[in-house]
Amino acid sequence: MKKLLKxxxxxxxxALAGCASWNVPPPxxxxxxxxxxxxxxxxxxIYQLPTGAELEYATGPYxxxxxxxxxxxxxxxxxxxxxxxxxxxxxxxxxxxxQQDVLHTLGRPTETSYLALPKLHVWSYRYKESGVWxxxxxxxxxxxxxxxxxxxxxxxxxxxxxxxx
Numbered sequence: 478m479k480k481l482l483k484x485x486x487x488x489x490x491x492a493l494a495g496c497a498s499w500n501v502p503p504p505x506x507x508x509x510x511x512x513x514x515x516x517x518x519x520x521x522x523i524y525q526l527p528t529g530a531e532l533e534y535a536t537g538p539y540x541x542x543x544x545x546x547x548x549x550x551x552x553x554x555x556x557x558x559x560x561x562x563x564x565x566x567x568x569x570x571x572x573x574x575x576q577q578d579v580l581h582t583l584g585r586p587t588e589t590s591y592l593a594l595p596k597l598h599v600w601s602y603r604y605k606e607s608g609v610w611x612x613x614x615x616x617x618x619x620x621x622x623x624x625x626x627x628x629x630x631x632x633x634x635x636x637x638x639x640x641x642x
Contacts, residue, residue, distance in 0.1 A: 503557055510552040517546070524581055529555070533584040539634065541603045541611070543584040560584060561604035566614055569624055576600075576622040587613070596620060603632055611635035 504513045513532070514520070520532035529552070534544040547555045559565075560583050568582050579600065586600035597617040606612040611632040619625050 504546065504554055506554050506556065508554045510548050510554070513546055513548075513554055513557075517544075520546070522585060526581070531581060535584050537585070537587050537603070539587075539603065541605050543602075545584060561602055561614075563607070566627065566629075569616060569627060571624050571626060574624040576618055579616055579624065583616075586616075592617070597625060598622075603634075 501516055504516060510530070510532075517532075517534055521535040521537075522533040524531040524533070529548040529550050532546040532548070534546070536542045541561060542559050543561050544557060545560050546557045549555050565583055569579055574582075583602055587603045588601045590599045590601070591597070592599060595617075597619060600616045600618070602614045602616070604612055604614060606629065611634075612629055613632045614627060614629045616624055617626045617628070
């Protein structure tokens with residue numbers, strides 16, 4: 478039993494350390510990029526823009542939160558926000574937004590798929606709808622990479638199976 482406890486203890490601390498990294502105070506506007514990266518760690522993606530940079534901190538594939546840190550050309554933080562929510566999805570405009578727009582707005586998708594009959598690529602994002610329901614938002618793109626529709630529904634990974642199939 479003592480041997481098992483000695484083996485399990487380091488694993489427990491390692492697991493808790495991963496959780497603790499998200500329990501840090503959020504960065505404040507005006508902070509330098511180096512300070513933000515030192516506090517939050519390595520981003521899951523970096524998007525270089527003419528106006529500065531966006532650092533993506535995704536909690537996927539089963540996470541429901543993605544944080545975007547946006548920096549100006551002077552490498553000072555402009556904004557830091559959780560983007561997988563109703564206001565974040567509302568920024569995506571059907572018939573106008575492109576795949577690049579969606580990446581810069583919501584970050585990387587949880588999963589991707591393709592619907593052959595309507596010929597649409599689908600990017601899916603897990604999120605908490607209204608801060609309560611485990612949901613998925615599906616963003617559908619045509620062959621030109623333009624958003625053609627958005628649909629949300631329950632997250633199948635967290636939803637109870639209610640049917641026989």
